[in-house]
Amino acid sequence: MTWRVYAELLDILERASPGRSRRPRRSPRGWTLQELARQLSTGFPRIPRREVARLVRELVMLGALLRRGRRYIRSPRAIFVVGTLKRHRRGFLLVAPEGERARQKYGDIHVRESSAGTALHGDRVLVRVLGRLPAEAPARAHCTWEGRVEKILERAQAIVVGRFMRAPYAGYVLPLDERFLYEIEIAPGEALEAEDGQIVAVELLRPPTAHHPPVGRIVEILGRDGDPGLDEEIVIRKYRLPYRFSESALREAAALPDSVHDRALWRERLARDELKRRDFRGWVTVTIDGESARDFDDAVSVERLPDGSFLLGVHIADVSTYVPEGSALDIEARERGTSVYFPDRVLPMLPERLSEDLCSLKPGVDRVALSVLMKINRRGDVLAYELCPSLIRSQARLTYTFVNELLSGRIEALRPSGRLELSAEASFAHIADALRTMAELGEILIERRHKRGAITFDLPEPVVLFDDEGRIGGIIRAERNLAHRMIEEFMILANETVARHLARGPMPMIYRVHEPPEAERVREFLALVKALGFSIPRQGLRTPRDFQHLVQQFAKRREGRVLSLMMLRSFRPAIYSTENRGHFGLALEHYTHFTSPIRRYPDLVVHRLLRRALARPRASVRPKEREALERIAEQCTERERLADEAEREILAWKRARFMAERVGQEYEGIIVSVKEYGFYVELEEVFIEGLVHISTLTDDRYDFDPRRYALVGRRGRRRFRLGDVVRVRVARVDVDHHLVDFVLVGMPESRRRAS
Structure with missing residues (x-):
């Protein structure tokens, strides 16, 4: 808890510092120890006063606070930030600040190796901000400020x-x-x-x-090496991912009744709802997910109205009914923040009894839900909406592949299979008609999204295939089809509708925020696309529509997918925040996450906020509630990033192990990145990337041309550019560090022979 207390106290000092407001919260005379303890007690109600006194003494010794009699004032010259030390794979160090306010003001803070002391990657540290970095500083990694580690608050590498x-x-x-x-x-x-x-x-x-x-x-x-499940065990320990539930959480899950009609459940939880549940069990409602999905937290229904408009229903599992705030299940879910998905294993946010059974919208079973009903015209505008608790019964568990084939006319009957489940009342005619209406509405919403300037990245996801013995059989690209895009639009619209509704009330809210990209990253990306011959708007890249037009140009080029990925990486990551700053990528003013409460904790929190807002629209809000939500938002952002890193690493392990058995084999691929030391090639046959080092280009001596983003031979002027198709041989694989090295087919064995 120590680092969180440091972060909270420094945040209090930052909020009250002169220049941020005409009326700062603090008295010009500073704070007494009792006043600081009272400020901290909002977020840490059980913190001992002696702990506050010890922390204040340390900040005085470091120079962050100045003592004036019995009062303490912030030093105008010393700036301190709590953050996580990160060692980039290229070797340099930076500190990612904790707390949204510090992140916005300083961004990542560069730390020299000599200024890090004995701090290690992942440690929580107290860093002194020394000043701005000079523009020509090496290895800046887009950092603006430089700092020095003053204290290690928590070791990450236990x-x-x-x-x-x-x-x-x-x-x-x-x-x-x-x-x-x-x-x-x-x-x-x-x-x-x-x-x-x-x-x-x-x-x-x-x-x-x-x-x-x-x-x-x-x-x-x-x-x-080679033991089944070893890669997953490595990643779980490395990222300290919770993989066992507490006994108290499992007892709570086991005690829950099997049916929503259980009298005890209705008496204890469902009957307490101040809003009556709407009964939608007679509607044609289906779930559409991937082939391997086991937790179905969203179902959809659609109806064409007599006036030509559509009634879209997005029905989300009402997890908040089963997971009360403060329960053992809630504590476990908050600690995880999100489910973590490995190729052949899931670390769920909730025990399987809830995630795959009681809360999952399985076909033919009555389930409680929170429903978003939207009347939509043929331009994609929401004319009216209703938010309500509901009771639903899904008629079918469908997959994206099945829906896409049905819409393409390749399926003419509805038959249960290993990945397709139906309820007793399921009718092919009714379901097929509903899916065609959904597709029509989906196309309208996709067009609406395009008109408002949202940026669409239709990038393939890697899928690891396993044989009957559990060995990796291949790594392929999972292409997106109309069914993916249709469901995505429905979920985005539901999230936006809930966000707009809650934003109008007095209650604090957790938004999904995506801020515009940093100017420096945009300049670097502009230099790249200009060098490749793309046309750029006269004003540069400022609005989502500017980026959208560029993505449309990318679609016409062979290297377009690579450039779209590079554009995505130049953006800031989306975060959770109680402050609404819009969603740049979606070009939306209000946005939240509401549609996946089984696997994302912020969605579960938004469900609770929505139920409270529907029951008591004018309810007063205490300051402690807002601050508690801020901490939840920050923690969920942190857990999401950790889960993303773990999922990327497990894919890197699988790719390296797969290629380790194919050393010497030849593949065709496309150049996806060019650096001073070589270029990276993505294979066509398998979704894997590797490095062709410049030292292996033995037919000439090559130099990096930064204006054309190419390696150019000195004598023969041969070029290797982004998007070029090459044939490579797998030369070496370092499984432990997930590195795959290629050599170009046809290169001489040595430079001496080439000369």
């Missing part, structure tokens, strides 16, 4: 995963994370009978110092 190497006396562990730069000595008698080459989890007993390596003890042996 557990390190690595490969055990036996030594004469004990042994040592080589970390699998290249950002952990030290070999770890294993204390005598602490090797846990690990064998040479095994993957182990190590608890650090002593962190590294200036003259001594870290020392640890092995707490778990995860296995050897």
Whole structure:
């Protein structure tokens, strides 16, 4: 908790600092210790006063606070920020500030290696902001400010995963994370009978110092290369992902009744609703998800009205009925923040009894939901809407592939299969008619989205295929079809409608915020697309529509998908916030996440806020509630980023293991990135990327041309540019660090022979 208290106190100082408001909250005389303790008690009601006194003394010693008698004032010259130290894969260090206010003001703060002390990647640190970086500073990683680590508040690397190497006396562990730069000595008698080459989890007993390596003890042996599930176990330990539920949470889940019609459930929870549930069980309602989905939290229905408009129903599982605020289930869900999806395993936010059974909108079963009913005209405008608790019964569990084939006319009957489930009352004619109406409405909403200037990235997702024995059989691109886009538009519209409704009331709210990209990143991206010959608006790239027009140009070029991905990476990541700053990518003024409460905690919180707003629209709001929501929003943003990193890493493991068995094989691919040290090639046959290092281009000496983003030969003037198709051979694979090296087919064996 210490780092959170530091962050909260510094945030209090930042909010009250002169220049941010004409009427700062603090008195010009500063704060007494009692006043600071009272400020902190809003977020930390049980914090001891002696802990506040200790923290204040430390800030005085560091120079962040100045003491004037019994009062403390903020130093005008010393700026401190709490953040997470991150070591970039290219070697430089930066601190990502905690707290939305600090992130907006400073962004990532660059830290020199000599200014980091013994802090390691992932540690929570207190950093002193030294000043702005000079424009020509190397390895800036888009940082504007420079800082120095003053104190390590929390060690992140309590557990390190690595490969055990036996030594004469004990042994040592080589970390699998290249950002952990030290070999770890294993204390005598602490090797846990690990064998040479095994993957182990190590608890650090002593962190590294200036003259001594870290020392640890092995707490778990995860296995050897090739063991089933090893990659997942490595990633779970590395990112400290919760993978077991507490006994109290499991007891709560087991005690829940199987049916929504259970008398105890109605008496204890459902009957307490101040709003009566609407009964939509007679509607043609279906779920449409991926083939491997097991938690169905959204269902849709559509009806064509006599005046030619549409009545769209988006029905979302009412998880808040089963997970009361403050319960053991709620505490577990908040700690996770989101479900984490691996290729063949899920770490759910809620126990499977809820996520795959009681809350899942399975066909033919009555389920409680929160429904968004929207009357939409043929231009895609929402003419009227209704938000209400409901009771629904899905008629079919459909997949994107099935719906796309039906809309294409390749399916003429509705038959249950391994991935298709039907209720007893399901009718092919009714469901097919509803799907065709949904497709018509989906096309209208897609056109509306285009007209308002939203940016659409139809980028394929990697899908890992497994054989009958659980080995990786391939990694392919999952292309998006009309069914994906249709459901996406329905969910976006429901999220926007809920956000607009709640924004009009007095209640605080968690928004999904996507801010415009940073000017420097836009300039860098502009330089790239200009060098490749694309036309740019005279005013540059300012609005979502400007980026949208560029994406349309990309669609006509072979390297278009790569450029779309580079554009996406130049954007700021979307975050959760109680302050509504709009959604740049979707070109929307109001947006939230409401449609996935089984797998995202912010959606569950928004459900609770909506039910409260519907029952008591004029309810007063206490300041503590707003601040509690701010902390939830920040934590959910952090957990989402952690889950994204874990999901990317597990894919990197799978790709490396797949290619390790194919060294020497040849593939055709496209150049997706060009650097000073070589270029990256994405294979056509399998969705995998690897590096062709410049040292392997032996037919000439190549230089990087930054104006054309190409490698150019000095003598032959041969060029390797973004989008070029090349044929490569798999030369080397480093599985532990997920690196795949290619060589161009047809290159001479050495430069001497080429000359």
